[in-house]
Amino acid sequence: MSPHATATPTATQNACKVCAPLGACLAFRGVEGAIPLVHGSQGCATYIRRYMIGHFREPMDVASSSFGERSAIFGGKDNLHKGLKNVIKQYKPRLIGVASSCLSETIGDDLRMLVRQFQEDRVGNDDPVVVPVSTPSYAGTHDEGFHATVRAIIDRLTTTAGPRCGSMVNVLPGIVSPADIRHLKEILRDFGLDHVVLPDYSDTLDGPAVAEYEPIPSGGSPLRGIARMAQADATLVLSSMLSPQQSGGALLEERFGVPERRLGLPIGVRQTDRFFRTLEDITGRPTPPVHALERGRLVDSYVDAHKYVFGKRVVVYGEEDLVVGLAAFLDEIGAVPIVCASGGHSGRMQKEIAAHLERGLGETVVLDGADFADITEAAAVAQPDLLLGNSKGYSVARQLGVPLVRVGFPIHDRMGGQRVLHLSYRGAQQLFDRIANELLRRMQDDCPVGHAHY
Amino acid sequence: MVNILKERRNQVHRKGKEPWVLACEKSSVAGSVSQRACVFCGSRVVLYPVADALHIVHGPIGCAAYTWDIRGALSSGPELHRMSFSTDLNEMDLVHGAEMKLYRSLVELIDTYQPRAAFVYSTCIVGLIGDDVEAICKRTSAEKGIPVLPVEAPGFAGTKKDGYKAACNALFRLTGTAPVDDVPPHAINILGDFNVAGETWIIRNYYERMGVHVVATATGDGRVDDLRRLHGAKLNVVQCSGSMTHLARSLEDKYGIPYIRVSFFGIEDTAAALYEVAKFFGDSAMLDRTRALVREEVAAIMPELKTYGEDLKGKRAAIYVGGAFKAFSLVRALRTLGMRTVLAGTQTGSAEDYEQLRDICDPDTVIIDDANPLELCTFLKEQGCDVFIGGVKERAIAYKLGLGFCDHNHERKEALAGFIGMRNFAREVHATVMSPVWRLVPSSGVRERREVGV
Numbered sequence: 001m002s003p004h005a006t007a008t009p010t011a012t013q014n015a016c017k018v019c020a021p022l023g024a025c026l027a028f029r030g031v032e033g034a035i036p037l038v039h040g041s042q043g044c045a046t047y048i049r050r051y052m053i054g055h056f057r058e059p060m061d062v063a064s065s066s067f068g069e070r071s072a073i074f075g076g077k078d079n080l081h082k083g084l085k086n087v088i089k090q091y092k093p094r095l096i097g098v099a100s101s102c103l104s105e106t107i108g109d110d111l112r113m114l115v116r117q118f119q120e121d122r123v124g125n126d127d128p129v130v131v132p133v134s135t136p137s138y139a140g141t142h143d144e145g146f147h148a149t150v151r152a153i154i155d156r157l158t159t160t161a162g163p164r165c166g167s168m169v170n171v172l173p174g175i176v177s178p179a180d181i182r183h184l185k186e187i188l189r190d191f192g193l194d195h196v197v198l199p200d201y202s203d204t205l206d207g208p209a210v211a212e213y214e215p216i217p218s219g220g221s222p223l224r225g226i227a228r229m230a231q232a233d234a235t236l237v238l239s240s241m242l243s244p245q246q247s248g249g250a251l252l253e254e255r256f257g258v259p260e261r262r263l264g265l266p267i268g269v270r271q272t273d274r275f276f277r278t279l280e281d282i283t284g285r286p287t288p289p290v291h292a293l294e295r296g297r298l299v300d301s302y303v304d305a306h307k308y309v310f311g312k313r314v315v316v317y318g319e320e321d322l323v324v325g326l327a328a329f330l331d332e333i334g335a336v337p338i339v340c341a342s343g344g345h346s347g348r349m350q351k352e353i354a355a356h357l358e359r360g361l362g363e364t365v366v367l368d369g370a371d372f373a374d375i376t377e378a379a380a381v382a383q384p385d386l387l388l389g390n391s392k393g394y395s396v397a398r399q400l401g402v403p404l405v406r407v408g409f410p411i412h413d414r415m416g417g418q419r420v421l422h423l424s425y426r427g428a429q430q431l432f433d434r435i436a437n438e439l440l441r442r443m444q445d446d447c448p449v450g451h452a453h454y
Numbered sequence: 455m456v457n458i459l460k461e462r463r464n465q466v467h468r469k470g471k472e473p474w475v476l477a478c479e480k481s482s483v484a485g486s487v488s489q490r491a492c493v494f495c496g497s498r499v500v501l502y503p504v505a506d507a508l509h510i511v512h513g514p515i516g517c518a519a520y521t522w523d524i525r526g527a528l529s530s531g532p533e534l535h536r537m538s539f540s541t542d543l544n545e546m547d548l549v550h551g552a553e554m555k556l557y558r559s560l561v562e563l564i565d566t567y568q569p570r571a572a573f574v575y576s577t578c579i580v581g582l583i584g585d586d587v588e589a590i591c592k593r594t595s596a597e598k599g600i601p602v603l604p605v606e607a608p609g610f611a612g613t614k615k616d617g618y619k620a621a622c623n624a625l626f627r628l629t630g631t632a633p634v635d636d637v638p639p640h641a642i643n644i645l646g647d648f649n650v651a652g653e654t655w656i657i658r659n660y661y662e663r664m665g666v667h668v669v670a671t672a673t674g675d676g677r678v679d680d681l682r683r684l685h686g687a688k689l690n691v692v693q694c695s696g697s698m699t700h701l702a703r704s705l706e707d708k709y710g711i712p713y714i715r716v717s718f719f720g721i722e723d724t725a726a727a728l729y730e731v732a733k734f735f736g737d738s739a740m741l742d743r744t745r746a747l748v749r750e751e752v753a754a755i756m757p758e759l760k761t762y763g764e765d766l767k768g769k770r771a772a773i774y775v776g777g778a779f780k781a782f783s784l785v786r787a788l789r790t791l792g793m794r795t796v797l798a799g800t801q802t803g804s805a806e807d808y809e810q811l812r813d814i815c816d817p818d819t820v821i822i823d824d825a826n827p828l829e830l831c832t833f834l835k836e837q838g839c840d841v842f843i844g845g846v847k848e849r850a851i852a853y854k855l856g857l858g859f860c861d862h863n864h865e866r867k868e869a870l871a872g873f874i875g876m877r878n879f880a881r882e883v884h885a886t887v888m889s890p891v892w893r894l895v896p897s898s899g900v901r902e903r904r905e906v907g908v
Contacts, residue, residue, distance in 0.1 A: 011510060011559035012518070012542035019516030041578055041609030042482050043492025047520035050846055059850040061827050066484045067610035072582070079484040086459050086485030090828055102514045103578040103610060106548065137514035138543050138579075211896035213831050213855055395523070395536075 014372035016317055016392065017343025019137030020145030022048045024099035025062050026175065027149035030199020032220035033094025033128070037063040037087060039080055039111060040101025055410035055417045056178075056205040061215065063087045063096075067103055076109045081118050088127060091215050094223060095129045097149065105136035129223070131156045141344050143319040144246065146175050147239070150198055151248040157226040160256060167283055168194035168228075170235040170258070172248050174265070174321050175409055178206035179421040187424060190288040191279050196225040196232070198248070206418040230256035233282055236275075240264045241320045241346040264352070265321050268329030268428045269298060271356075275424070294425040301429060302333055305436040308454075310334040312439060315379045315396075317389040318408040320344040320368070322422070326388055326407070327364075328356035329428060335435075337364055338382040345369035372396060386438065391417075403438045407431065457828045459486055465824060466833075467808075470817035476808045478823040481613060487826040489774065489847050490801045492609030494577050495521075496617020499864065500697050501573050501605065501624065503648045504676040505529035508569035510539040512556050512587060513577030517609075518542075525864045526650040530675050534567055543579070553585050560594045560602065570678035571601040573624060578608045601678070603627055614776075615696065615802050622701035625672060625681055629705065632679060634669070634686025640735050641667040643687040643705075646698035647718065649674025650864050653871035657693075657718050660728055660751075660872065664744050666735070672698065685709045689734050691716055691727065696777035696802050717779050718871040719879075720787030721752060751873035758877055759791065762884040767792035769840040769887055772833075774799045774825060774848050775862055778807030784843055784862065785814050791880055796837040799825045827851055835900050840887050856895040858886030 021038050025048050028036035038045045045064035053060045065076055065083040080098070087096055100111050111132040119130065133152035135145040150172055171184060181202035188195040203219025229235070235258050237249035244250040249260035266275035272295070276287045287295075312335045316326045320342045327337035340353050350366040357364065365378050376396045379387070387397045387404040391413045397404035411417030421427040440454050458466060464477040482488035494511075498521050501509065511518035518540030529535065541547070541555050560572060572594070576587050587604045595602040603624045607617050642661065647654045654674030661668055669687045670680035690702045690713035702713035714734070716727035725748045732744040771793050773784050778800045785795045798811055799822035811821055820833045830851055834842065842852035845863030852859040860882050862870060870879045892901070 009555065009558055010562045012515060012540045013563075014522060014538050015515050015519045015540065015542065017515060018519040019514060021516070037485065041492045041494075042488055042490055042613075043495050043609040044516065045487070046489065046491040046847070047495070047516065050524075051520055053846055053850045057850065057853075059827060059854050060847075061487050063485050063487050064482070066482045066486075066488065067578075068481050069611055072578075072608075072610045082483075083485030086461075086483060087487075089459065090457055090485070090487075090826075101578075102516075102543075103582075106579040106582045137516045138548055139545050141515075207854075209856065209895045210854070211898055213835075213851075213898060215828055215831075392522075 012371045014392070014395070015343055016341060016371050016375065017141035017143070018051065020135035020140045020142060020148070021099040021101055021137060022051060023142035023145030023147070023175070024097065024133050024135045024149040026052065026142070026201070027146045027153070027199045028095075028097030028099075028131075029060070029204050030201035030220050031095055031097070031153060031226070032222045033216055034097055034220060035061060035063060035087060035091050035093045035216055036097045036099060037065065037083055038099050038101055039065045039076055039104045039109065040067055041103060042066045044101050051410065054412040057418065058205050058207055058217070061091070072103065072107060075107060076104050077114050077117070080114050081121070084118055084130065093128045093216055095131060097153070098130060098132045099135045099145070099149070100133070101135070102137045105134065129157065143175060143344050147242055147246050147248070151246065151251055153198065153226060154229060154248045154251055157223065158229045158252065158256070159227050160230050162228060162231055164231045164233075166194055168196075168232045169282060170229045170232045170249070170252065171195060171197045172235060172237045172239070173197060174239045175319055176265070176423060177409070177418055177420050178202040179419045180423040180427065183421060183424055183426060187279070187291065190290060191283050191285060193279070193283060196221060196229050198226060198229070230258060232258050234259045234261050236261050236263055236278065238263055238265050239321045240324060240352050241344065241348050243346070264328070265325035266423050267325035267431070268332050269295065269425070270332055271325060271328055272424050272428065291425060294429065298425045298429045298432070301432060305432070306334060308436050308439050308443075311336065312385040313338040313382060314386045314388050315339040315341070315375065315382065315384045315393075317341040317370070317375055317393060320346055320349045322408050324349060324352045324356060325422070327353045329431065330388070331357045333432060338384055339365050339367065339375065339378045341367040341370040341375045341378065343370060386435065388435070403442055405434050405438050457832050459483055462486060462829075465822065466829070467812070467821045469812055469815055469819045469821060474812065476805070476821060476823060478803055478805060478808055479613075479615070480824070482824055487828070488824055489826065490614055490824060492614065493612050493617040493620065494575060494607040494609045496614035496697070497575060497605050497607040497621040498617070500618055500621035501673060502535055503527035503529070503673045504573070504678065504681070505535045506532040506570045506677050508534060508539065508563055508567060508572040509575070510541065510559060510563065510572060511575045511577060512541045512552070512580050512585070513543055514579070515540050515542045517575070517577045525648070526867050527648045527674060527864065528652050529649070530655070531677070534569055539563055548579070548583050551583055551585055553590050556585065556587065557590050557594060560590070561598070564594070564598045564600065569600065571603065571628065573603050573605050575605045575607050578610055581608055601628060601631070613802065618697040619700045622698065622704065625684070625701055626704045628678065628681045629684040630682070630709075632682035634683050637669055637683070637686035638667045639688065640665060640737065640740070641669050641687045642689045642691050642731060643669050643684055644671045644674070645690050645692045645702055645713070646694035647671065647674045647871065648864060651867055651869035653718070653869050653875065656869060656872040656874060660747060661731065663747055664728060664732060665737070665740050666731060672701065685711070687711060689714065689731065691731060693718055693727075693779070694777050695779045715779065717783040719780060719783035719875065721790055721873060721876050722786050723783045724872055724876070725752075755873055755877040759880050762880045763792045765884060765888055769793045770796045770838060772797035772837070772839050772842045774822075774830060774842070774844040776801045778803035778811055780862065781811055782814055785811075787876060787879060790876070791883065793883075795819060796839060797822065797833050799823065831855065835898065839900055841883055855900050856892060856898045857900060858883070858889070858892070860886060
């Protein structure tokens with residue numbers, strides 16, 4: 001646990017994070033044929049569903065072991081086993097991801113053991129794989145729950161079986177949007193790379209209108225693919241915040257010798273260049289022309305609008321990796337990430353941000369373990385021109401009379417949160433245009449003349 | 455019947471097709487993916503709109519984060535209820551206990567926000583780690599000179615309904631702590647309306663126009679000082695009977711104040727709610743004023759309702775809501791529009807409620823208690839349907855099935871209560887049913903089946 005967690009003496013006000021089991025559910029929803037089950041009170045599952053539906057606007061079935069007083073006293077074994085059986089009966093899933101809760105962990109339920117007992121009791125049944133993960137909400141944020149789950153999935157499903165075949169990479173993107181995952185897969189395909197992206201909720205949480213309702217939506221990282229992750233040439237972990245104990249990539253390296261390549265989120269030109277260089281490295285092929293062209297257009301647009309963004313002060317918040325990525329992007333376009341805040345508290349964010357800013361931190365205030373009260377306070381001092389983050393910062397933006405460009409998760413007050421593209425040149429293009437246009441809108445609205453050309 | 459778990463089969467009934475049995479008021483079945491939340495949720499829903507109170511959730515971050523500013527409950531003054539406060543417990547707090555953290559949090563927040571009272575919600579693990587919340591509340595109350603009320607709401611200790619009770623108990627502790635000598639004779643409390651989109655204001659205005667004084671509204675646009683005077687009314691008018699009947703009974707037992715159960719959804723029910731109060735006071739002038747009011751209000755909306763009715767006649771609706779009283783009203787309101795209810799379900803109905811629901815529904819209606827997404831899908835398809843009335847979790851299901859949707863939950867931003875609310879409801883149902891987008895959606899058969907069914 002980070003020192004910060006113990007140093008919070010009083011209440012959190014308007015949290016800039018949610019709880020670990022939500023991250024687990026999000027990750028499990030990105031696995032083929034999978035359904036999550038939260039081992040806890042009924043409310044945990046329901047609140048998580050509601051929160052995620054508000055962003056993804058898709059059905060979001062999350063089962064619960066529905067603790068009652070009996071389970072809280074005698075342990076949750078019976079309810080968990082019954083819950084698993086009922087989920088199997090109703091959904092016929094290929095995988096059930098079981099996330100623990102503060103309640104089950106506090107009463108001392110050993111999830112791994114309970115799952116093992118379940119499987120022993122049911123030998124001979126054609127049961128789905130059950131993946132337990134420990135995600136007590138008192139020990140981490142949704143981001144940590146997400147990464148712990150990715151690691152637990154690899155731990156349970158990835159085997160050494162089969163030879164290495166051609167060039168293949170694993171990508172562990174962290175919490176990004178379905179559009180981001182789709183784009184990452186497109187890039188990997190364009191490089192001719194066999195790949196596994198884990199998780200992959202690009203279809204499951206941003207599905208098409210369909211004629212036949214699917215209890216578990218199609219898509220997700222294929223189970224066979226996850227099993228084959230041991231055969232990859234490398235694992236690209238798009239996070240600079242994880243400790244080796246938290247990283248699924250580190251586990252693949254340690255257990256199967258698949259090298260882990262740590263990259264931050266490829267947001268903006270510089271970080272995306274690094275991402276593409278890594279892919280060039282692995283494949284021995286140059287960046288496909290379509291992406292090189294996108295890069296060219298992006299840089300061209302940077303030039304077109306550079307004066308409008310230069311020196312603009314931006315408050316950035318969200319998961320730590322997202323904040324680092326956005327801060328680096330803002331720096332390269334000449335804007336100032338004046339406040340960088342996250343509810344996460346890995347202890348690594350400040351150093352990482354400092355390393356990405358061309359002239360170091362300077363005026364930039366980095367807040368980890370922050371809530372929106374901290375962010376409001378810092379923002380009031382910083383006098384920003386713009387807020388960049390999820391929709392939970394709206395009240396701050398409104399209070400300060402500053403526009404908010406919505407990125408990340410969750411976006412509860414606009415359409416299309418699931419389709420916001422952040423990654424690679426194309427994602428940076430969208431971010432850049434949105435930011436420049438928001439600043440232009442502000443300038444135009446505030447101008448007494450109301451000029452028609454900029 | 456497909457997809458119905460054995461444990462749940464007697465929680466579904468088809469009117470006229472089988473003998474009357476409907477099990478209800480049971481804990482949710484593990485693994486069923488109930489649409490319900492938990493005890494904490496019940497208490498939070500009821501107390502949420504008390505706008506000048508501090509609401510602090512004692513527990514890990516999830517419960518507070520998921521209930522931050524999620525409801526449409528408006529306030530005419532302070533808006534402290536829209537903030538989210540949590541003790542955000544971490545591992546060290548669990549080991550050492552978190553009483554002091556709660557105490558420090560309360561002191562800091564009371565000093566900062568100067569609330570008129572504080573509600574302290576105990577979530578799942580608080581009892582397990584041995585915190586004496588009652589003692590901390592007492593101490594803080596004595597030091598700060600405001601009521602600090604514990605709300606015993608561990609998620610697992612019952613259902614959402616038990617949470618309603620916990621909230622009512624907390625409210626009842628406030629009652630009787632302020633003088634009521636100045637309350638005029640024709641005085642009521644409005645219980646169980648939460649001022650979603652200003653609905654309490656609509657209702658209050660009707661009563662005031664009738665010449666009825668409203669002592670307190672619990673909890674819509676709620677104020678601590680008003681709640682202390684709940685005992686000053688002559689009659690409690692209880693809407694959303696599930697959540698507030700407990701408080702009404704307590705007020706009856708201790709202060710001899712009778713209560714009536716009413717609903718403000720739909721023309722008939724709203725009119726009945728007003729007439730009943732006029733009759734209770736036995737004042738003929740008041741009765742005349744009520745008649746005039748109803749005539750005027752109904753006349754104002756009828757022309758518009760008629761035009762919608764032409765399009766909506768014969769369309770089929772499904773209802774899945776929290777409490778049964780709302781379901782009754784919706785069946786009637788839909789009938790006003792010429793529509794038919796083919797599925798009616800609730801999260802928390804009682805045996806008595808369901809009998810009443812059965813009686814007002816048409817033959818062949820499916821009646822369901824504590825449904826899950828798969829059951830809802832199955833019955834929506836089987837019954838054939840044009841619009842689904844529910845909350846955000848139901849919205850995702852409706853849209854994926856290609857059905858219209860009307861939000862009738864606490865998150866809605868549209869006032870649906872009173873006569874004007876009926877007009878808004880009709881507008882919304884009309885907009886969603888008549889939208890041309892459905893013609894582009896691949897057919898799930900759900901609408902076609904309706905044609906066959908007619």
